[in-house]
Amino acid sequence: MIVVQKAMEKTNLYRVDDFGVKNYNYGFIGTISLFLFLTLNLSLGYITYQAELGLVDSPVKSYADAIWLMVMSSTTIGFGDVYPISFVGRASVFIMFILGIGLLGGMGAVFVNKIFGFADTNIKNRELRMQNSQIIAQNTEINKKLLALEEKLEALTKSLNK
Secondary structure, eight states: OHHHHHHHHHTTSEEEOTTSOEEEOHHHHHHHHHHHHHHHHHHHHHHHHHHHTTOTTOSOOSHHHHHHHHHHHHTTOOOSSSOOOSHHHHHHHHHHHHHHHHHHHHHHHHHIIIIIOOOOHHHHHHHHHHHHHHHHHHHHHHHHHHHHHHHHHHHHHHHHHO
């Protein structure tokens, strides 16, 4: 976890604003996730196609079938019309299940957060921190005025007692 945090800091995937809130570069993260998803689909599809090529009973007859298989695996739909019968093909589908779900889930989270704005806690935190800083500044001013009034009252009571 520390390695990931250090990598995020060095790549400037987020910046910290004046209130200490981390603002992530969702556009860049989404673009990288989409690129990784497409690369994973194409490469595992190619591996599956090569593994299934020449097998008589294999429903994977073309590279398009293999890509379709990877997309269906990554989305966990898996219609069952195309499926691998070789060990390498099944291993590729398994890898796609694991990594594809993570990438699609990450892209979905970026989309929902950025487009629909459901996760606006950073904005609320900024507003609350700004309000708190204003309240603290007001309290500091009021405290200074109270101290000055106390000094004047003490001076006034001393002058009246003489």
